[in-house]
Amino acid sequence: MFKAANGNKLILAPIDLTKPHLHILDIGTYDGTFLVDLSNNFIPSSARQTDSILGIDLFDAHFPAHPSEGMRFQIQNFLEPWPQELLGSFDLVHQRLMLAGAGRNTRANLTQTLRLVKPGGWIQLVEAEQAIGPNDGPAMQQFLLLMGELFGFIGVPMTYAHELAQWLEEEGFEEVETRVVPIPYGCRQPDAELREKGYSSMSVGLQGKLKHTKMIPGGLKSLDAAELEMLAPRLIKEMEERGAEYVMRYAWGRKPVA
Structure with a gap:
């Protein structure tokens, strides 16, 4: 759904994926779907090398049993210090819908x-704007209210995604850009298969959020x-x-050459 909303693109940062010997990291990779798609459809086989693509996640239960060529997976908590051997080693770091997991430490975690x-x-960072479409209905509006209370509970401002580009610039990154991308759901999603996946993902995600509401003192x-x-x-x-939209913000930037 994210790729379709971006014109069949996974990476908006202007990196040359055909360049040989690229090292790529996906943070919060889950089952590696993003990396598999990137490797199979966007990186030519001539540009791959052994262990050049890494996916990390907190648990390994969903890691691919037989990773593609040049791909590996390892357990890593993104809230903890990174292993020394990984520092300064990636041509592309991709992170999607993860920063809120750092709670009040979103900025420090990004640093x-x-x-x-x-x-x-x-x-390349991708985070939810915590915004819906202008023509969305009352159920989506209540969903947004629910998200607001959950974010307040964990101490994360609802608008932190708006700060991504500024944070990158303040950290010295160059060629920083940002793009707001509405993800269409329901009858606004033209692809039938993605429409069904949208229903499923929204249902599963909402059920998880409803469980977290029980932790809020005094309830919602x-x-x-x-x-x-x-x-x-x-x-x-x-x-x-009537369909719905859930808005995402993409932000990317390049680390200056010393």
């Missing part, structure tokens, strides 16, 4: 991650128990009938 980029290399303020119970089916119905 730590930027140390992975080699001089002349790029980082924006939705009562009945509204919370019906939010998931209402949201899917609304997506089917």
